[in-house]
Amino acid sequence: MFKFFRKEVIILKIYADNAATTKMSRAAIDAMLPYMSKIYGNPSSLHSDGQAAAEALYSARERISQILGCSLKEVTFTSGGSESDNQAIITAAKLGEAKGKKHIISTAFEHHAVLHTLEALEKQGFEITLLDVGEYGLVTAEQVKNALREDTCLVTVMYANNEIGTIQPIKEIGAVCREAGVLFHTDAVQAVGHLRINVAEQNIDMLSLSAHKFHGPKGIGVLFARKGIALRNVIYGGAQERGKRAGTENIPAIIGMAKALENAAANIEANSVKLTKMRNRLINGLSEIPHSILNGDKEKRLPGNVNFCFEGIEGESLLLLLDDKGISASSGSACTSGALDPSHVLLALGRPHEIAHGSLRLSLSEENTEEEIEYIIESVKEVVEYLRNMSPVWRDLVSGKKEFVIK
């Protein structure tokens, strides 16, 4: 007798896709509202309406720079992580090109905002080295050191990976780059607000961050660039952001971002403890599913990130059934990306295609509860079993016709 699903009346709604985006906090929303209704002037205007907005802009920039450990002039507001990544990389590339240096080092599992920018540069004659991230999704400072050449103009390594959450040795990599006199950029979009970051202490020259990953609004981010780095414009126009990024400043979003970042920074330790406990319980629970594997190092990972592959099933159907159960998650399968290849991150770990297709990413926030974690574990177990029972791939594995990849 085959068991089937019905769309149940959803009583429990669990959001476990915080790596994709987060819910805005009440505090961030409330901080933004006056800047939509009362203080709505253009900061570039001379009148008091404009100047009130300019003051808010200044104050937000000040607060953000304090949290990052840098100075005001080193903070540029952008539309988010992708824009910051683009501007940082293009800047370093152009600076290098002027000195005849056209080699860039990065990793195999960067976000596409980095990888596709590098691909575009490759077409302009740059040489790109992508470091191997190994089975556990970690690169070492040693790898970076060995890859450095006389003509390297940039090293860009993400702080924490968005799919598998693994945390890179940023301070050490920064030190290696400092010694070699090579610019070091980190895409810290997944890390800011969740891990303690100080750009000065960690030898970071440029850093990208995005507000909607830490309960701020979407469409706003920051590019930190150390004093002395002459940013190249991605957007030309007016004189905003010291002429480096044109466009009337999105004051409400900037205020929302500042508020969200302040709250996140104040609660990093407490949130980390709470999340890590839930994350580890989730990892242990899901590990009980036979022929499953955790993607990425178990310890050196973001407090809220869990990513598994389940042999014999496909990710999109997994997500749809979890959605029916009220659980929002994501996957690295090809079907979910719209491409034919599954996630480049999972492939970079060495997962074979058929295994990478059966992946599930759950990313928690401080709002998730231990009760929700138990429900997630039970639901995933149920759904995986159901899908395996209708999978010809699973049948071949179980009957011995094919050998299990995940033992």
Place this chain on the structure above:
Amino acid sequence: MALYSEKVMDHFRDPRNVGVIENADGIGEVGNAKCGDIMKIYLKIENDIIEDVKFETFGCGSAIASSSMATEMIKGKPLSEALTLTNKAVAEALDGLPAHKMHCSVLAEEAIKSAIKDYYDKNNIEYNHKLFPDCESCGHCCDG
């Protein structure tokens, strides 16, 4: 999920004819795990009629829904009719599939044809080769 029609979601949540047929008269398996889609069709054939059909699928919502609908459309039908089943008919019966998911309905059509071909081959029955998918040259699936 606005991505899929109600019919697709129905066939996905409540797929018809899932399972295997022991000693099936014809078995067809298409797709590959590298692409992320595999469909296997089992046929029980009596007097050239498809008495029973079962399927197994490794794949996304569209793949499962397509296989379910396709088996419903050929169950109890004569082989000659089952051979005329097209992926377009399957997709239409499902009230449409997103453009980038149409290949799932193609896979369903091919799985059924593959099972019928297997039946013909097993019983040395003559057939028109042109009616059947030529996996080497079709290029529908991604490159192996």
